[in-house]
Amino acid sequence: MERxxxxxxxxxxxxxxxxxTFWHNLINGKSGISTINTFDVTHFKTKIAGVVHDFNADEVLGRKEARRLDRFSQFALAAAEQAWIDSDLDANGVNAERLGVYVGSGIGGIETLIANIDMLRQQGPRRVSPTLVPAxxxxxxxxxxxxxxxxxxxxLSPVSACAIGNTAIGEAFRLIRSGDVDVMFAGGTEAAITDLSLASFSNATALSTRNEEPTKASRPFDESRDGFVMSEGAGILILESLSHALHRNAKIYAEVIGYGTSSDAHHIVATHPEGKGAYLAMKSxxxxANISPEEIDVISAHATSTKVGDISETLAIKQLFGEQVYQIPVTANKSMLGHMLGASGGVEAIALAISLKxxxxxxTINLENPDSLCDLDYVASVARQANINIGLxxxxxxxxxxxxxxxxxFK
Incomplete structure (x- = not known):
């Protein structure tokens, strides 16, 4: 079995x-949440999001390539390019038949879809792009x-909503460990900050309306949290068998040693109030990984900044880790990033890998008045240096x- x-x-x-830039801002507690300026939010209850700025797809991909891609694919290709260069892999040194891609998106090309619906309604069917479906x-x-x-x-493009990044990485991990492939691109991407999706999430009362203080809106585990903040982006990793990596003397961020998945079997949008599914996934x-709970040194929480979600995850963590739970630091990257939906798992796995290294x-920023039911060590406000070996x-x-x-x- 491959490592x-x-x-x-x-x-x-x-x-x-x-x-x-990402790592520097993350450990310095910089929020990426701002007022939306990509469309008119005058009549929206929520006017804020984690928008990707300073991203020029033409520069990254070339104008011709960028024009035929939806923004979520542009993000994915840009992140994949970074990961490939960072890995120092050589295409000539990789067996193409043993190089795979597990990258997913929760919503896909919604921006392209909306633009073409508008075109259909306003100018008729002949104006709809022939590249709509592939985009x-x-x-x-x-x-x-x-x-x-x-x-x-x-x-493969797994579709497991906001669990996609971890699902993709976990399934890619299984493929490599079984010896079926040598190298995998894995992660998630999302570009769903549109008027339609914002209106839907907002009308479902899922989003924060702290519009006057965008950088304080995402506040996992805080008593005054009032919903999550939509965000966008991509997180792509290169996973590789250890034997393949050592053969080419590659630098290594961390080792993937375990993957678990489960279903709440409870509700289409609401998390299980007791965190049963979360507990089962972590336990699995x-x-x-063939380790005990006592060996976990740090937890990167899903922690979206919703009332029920943060409490249920805390309950699940307590159930799994028992009395030692108060000695395990828990961090919530979404306090700075917002909720990147299908991209969140990939980005947060990257953050954990660098954190271990x-x-x-x-x-966890904006944790000013902890919810009484959320009483773990959430590494509030300031980054912490620590001797950490294994993370979840x-x-x-x-x-x-x-x-x-x-x-x-990795040692």
């Missing part, structure tokens, strides 16, 4: 479109990555999908 390591990472996010389909990002790098191995991940735990990262999604990963510092 699996992370040898390359790439990110597009509201706090940075490269790893150096909007959720597997477009994975397909373009596969084409770009001649990845002829397994290609630890079993898969550098011995720094990013802070959680991602949960609509439909009751839960996925947890266990990463280990």
């Amino acid at each position: 699996v390591v992370i040898t390359g990472v790439g990110v597009v996010s509201p706090i940075g479109n490269n790893i150096q 909007m389909m959720s597997n477009a990002a994975a397909a373009h990555i596969s084409i770009r790098w001649n990845a002829m191995g397994p290609s 991940a630890l079993k898969n 550098e011995g720094i735990i990013p802070p 990262t959680n991602s949960f999604g609509f439909g009751g999908h839960n996925a947890a990963l266990v990463l280990k510092k």
Whole structure:
């Protein structure tokens, strides 16, 4: 059975479109939430989001390529390019048949879909783009990555809502560990900050309306939290068998040692109030990693800043870790990033991998008055240096999908 390591990472996010900027802002507690300026939000209850700024698709991909891609695929290709370069892989040194892509999106090309619906309504069917379907389909990002790098191995776009990133990484981990492939692109991407999706989430009373203080709107575990903040971006990792990585003397961020998944079997959008599904996914991940709860040194929480979600995750963590739970630091990256939906798991896995490598735990910002039912060590306000060896990262999604990963510092 092969060991699996992370040898390359790439990110597009509201706090940075490269790893150096992203990590610097993350550990310094910089929020990426701002007032939406990409469309008119005058009549919206929620007017804020984690928008990716300073991203020029023409510069990254070339004008011709960028024009035929939805924004979610643009993000994915940009992050994949970073990860590939970061890994120092050589296309000539990788067996194309053993190079795969597991990259998903929760919503896919909604921006392209809306634009073409408007075109249909206003100018008629002849004006609808012939590239609408290949641009909007959720597997477009994975397909373009596969084409770009001649990845002829397994290609899949898992759809497990906001658990997608962890699902993709976990399933890619299984493929490599079984010996079926050598290298995988894995992660998630999302570009769903549109008037339609904002209106829907807002009318469902799921979003924060702290419009006057955008940088304080995402506040996991805080008593005054009032909903999540929509965000966008991509997080793509290069996973590689250890033997393949060592053969080429690759740098290694961390080792993936466990993956667990479960279903709440409870409600299409509401998390299980007791966190049963979350508990089962984490328990399964630890079993898969062949470690005990006592060996976990840090937890990267899903922590979306919703009333029920933060409490249920806290309850699940308490159930799994028992009396030692108050000695385990828990960090919530969404306090700075917002909720990147299908991209969140990939980005947060990258953050955990770097955290283990550098011995720094990013802070949970805006935690000023903790909810009495959320009483763990959430690394409030300021990053913490720590000797951490093994970390757990959680991602949960609509439909009751839960996925947890266990990463280990590589030695």
